[in-house]
Amino acid sequence: MSQHAVIAGGGLAGMAATIALLDSGWTVTMCESRRRLGGRASSFHDQQTGETLDNCQHVLLGCCTNLMDLYTRLDTADDINWYDSTWWARGDGRDDQMQSGLLPAPLHQAWSLLRMKGLPWRIRLQVGQAGLRMLRMGLKGRRVWQDRTGIQLLEHLGQDETAQRLFWDPIIVSALNMPLAEVAASHVLHVMQEGFLAGKSHARMGVPMVPLDTLYSHFIDRIDNATESVRFGTKVTGIGIENGRAIGLETNQDFIRGDVVVLALPWEKLDAITTPAQKEMDRRLQGLHALGHSPILGVHIFLDRQVLQRPHLVLPGRSTQWLFNKGVNQQGHQHLHAVISAADEWMDLDEAAITKRVTEDLIWACPNAHAAELISMRPVKERRATFRATPEAERVRPYATPNRVGNNGGDIESLFLAGDYCRTGWPATMEGAVRSGYLAAEAITNTTVLVDDCPTGWLVNLLSGSQ
Numbered sequence: 001m002s003q004h005a006v007i008a009g010g011g012l013a014g015m016a017a018t019i020a021l022l023d024s025g026w027t028v029t030m031c032e033s034r035r036r037l038g039g040r041a042s043s044f045h046d047q048q049t050g051e052t053l054d055n056c057q058h059v060l061l062g063c064c065t066n067l068m069d070l071y072t073r074l075d076t077a078d079d080i081n082w083y084d085s086t087w088w089a090r091g092d093g094r095d096d097q098m099q100s101g102l103l104p105a106p107l108h109q110a111w112s113l114l115r116m117k118g119l120p121w122r123i124r125l126q127v128g129q130a131g132l133r134m135l136r137m138g139l140k141g142r143r144v145w146q147d148r149t150g151i152q153l154l155e156h157l158g159q160d161e162t163a164q165r166l167f168w169d170p171i172i173v174s175a176l177n178m179p180l181a182e183v184a185a186s187h188v189l190h191v192m193q194e195g196f197l198a199g200k201s202h203a204r205m206g207v208p209m210v211p212l213d214t215l216y217s218h219f220i221d222r223i224d225n226a227t228e229s230v231r232f233g234t235k236v237t238g239i240g241i242e243n244g245r246a247i248g249l250e251t252n253q254d255f256i257r258g259d260v261v262v263l264a265l266p267w268e269k270l271d272a273i274t275t276p277a278q279k280e281m282d283r284r285l286q287g288l289h290a291l292g293h294s295p296i297l298g299v300h301i302f303l304d305r306q307v308l309q310r311p312h313l314v315l316p317g318r319s320t321q322w323l324f325n326k327g328v329n330q331q332g333h334q335h336l337h338a339v340i341s342a343a344d345e346w347m348d349l350d351e352a353a354i355t356k357r358v359t360e361d362l363i364w365a366c367p368n369a370h371a372a373e374l375i376s377m378r379p380v381k382e383r384r385a386t387f388r389a390t391p392e393a394e395r396v397r398p399y400a401t402p403n404r405v406g407n408n409g410g411d412i413e414s415l416f417l418a419g420d421y422c423r424t425g426w427p428a429t430m431e432g433a434v435r436s437g438y439l440a441a442e443a444i445t446n447t448t449v450l451v452d453d454c455p456t457g458w459l460v461n462l463l464s465g466s467q
């Protein structure tokens with residue numbers, strides 16, 4: 001008879017663990033407190049516009065191999081549009097295109113970087129030199145820099161205030177959702193080494209062409225109703241433990257038994273459902289509150305005409321870091337999406353203040369928006385978007401698997417953790433969440449689930465000293 005897993009949380013981590021376990025012959029019950037899948041990467045029905053909107057634009061990079069593997073298993077990998085270029089606004093209606101050219105990685109974007117007229121010459125050279133030095137620092141550099149911040153790293157690499165503001169802020173703050181002054185330097189190195197420098201395919205930017213919910217539409221088809229279920233509206237309230245072993249989940253409806261338990265909840269929910277005694281038993285559950293939260297503001301903008309032709313724009317030096325072109329409808333109205341990462345100072349602003357600031361940034365990037373009529377603006381504040389990826393947070397991120405050795409004879413047996421906050425080596429991203437779910441499934445099934453990283457280029461290997 002197949003073994004049964006009880007999984008809490010229907011975000012990407014929970015879905016990844018579920019699919020991997022089903023594919024290994026396990027049966028599963030998943031409990032999700034809301035009525036939909038996707039957690040922090042999901043869509044909602046907007047009463048005001050009548051449209052299905054994403055909580056925020058989510059993008060991925062070519063190096064997100066496990067996320068793409070999950071989309072492939074869910075039969076939605078073709079719903080991602082890939083771009084080899086990013087467009088950077090200059091503030092005068094024109095833009096620079098950063099793209100992969102003919103040179104081998106890590107030089108693939110060097111030519112276009114040198115041609116970016118929106119950046120002063122010395123900044124283009126500074127950034128290029130820093131990129132190569134980051135690559136040469138390799139994995140060892142991430143360890144050496146693990147206790148320091150992004151800004152300390154950038155200053156060490158000779159990046160002045162202008163370079164930080166016009167280049168590193170839009171890249172790093174949006175990738176890691178943290179200000180440079182606080183973010184762990186090891187994450188900055190990770191993003192640059194794996195995301196932008198390691199190969200042409202790594203740096204491609206993926207943007208879903210459909211609402212995020214649609215990406216998960218086949219998930220339910222994978223569930224065999226006779227032996228498995230996804231229970232929406234089922235809130236997990238506690239973990240059942242017997243003789244140091246997890247035996248199931250307490251919910252607002254009943255107790256669900258399983259051979260293993262996977263908790264794929266945001267860290268603060270996990271912290272809330274575990275008792276002091278359970279925290280005492282399992283070192284992974286201690287110190288979670290040190291992870292903190294960093295907010296993101298996404299703003300849906302509906303205009304009476306098309307003002308942005310490009311698929312997206314980076315806004316260097318502005319508070320709004322990215323604008324995404326979500327298409328033009330039959331009446332010629334354009335839907336744009338503005339993203340403000342590390343948005344702490346925006347969280348207490350009301351809709352009018354947000355509209356004013358975002359409109360200023362929009363007009364800076366697309367001066368023709370000045371003449372356009374704003375039909376509506378729909379801000380979505382996500383106060384708990386990601387954990388704060390500081391050097392301190394790295395020290396408390398837990399492993400998926402219980403450790404057999406510990407103060408009280410080891411962690412809670414059969415209890416597995418998943419979620420973007422887990423120790424995957426990745427920052428708080430969709431890829432990190434999927435990796436955490438796959439790592440939990442690997443530990444449970446004793447099989448390999450994680451997929452290979454994209455291969456790195458020969459010159460990258462030579463320069464970074466890897467094989």
Ligand SMILES: Cc1cc2nc3c(=O)[nH]c(=O)nc-3n(C[C@H](O)[C@H](O)[C@H](O)COP(=O)(O)OP(=O)(O)OC[C@H]3O[C@@H](n4cnc5c(N)ncnc54)[C@H](O)[C@@H]3O)c2cc1C
Nearest residue numbers: 009011012013033039040056058059236419420429430433
């Ligand atoms: C605004 C925003 C923009 C982002 N942009 C990007 C991006 O561009 N690229 C990127 O890679 N990442 C991005 N992220 C991060 C990404 O969305 C997350 O890292 C990822 O979705 C986290 O997945 P998860 O499964 O770990 O957690 P979650 O998505 O939080 O899933 C946890 C699930 O558990 C459920 N739950 C909570 N409590 C209970 C309970 N007691 N019982 C049962 N169920 C419960 C929740 O409803 C949720 O469905 C963004 C996040 C936000 C918020």
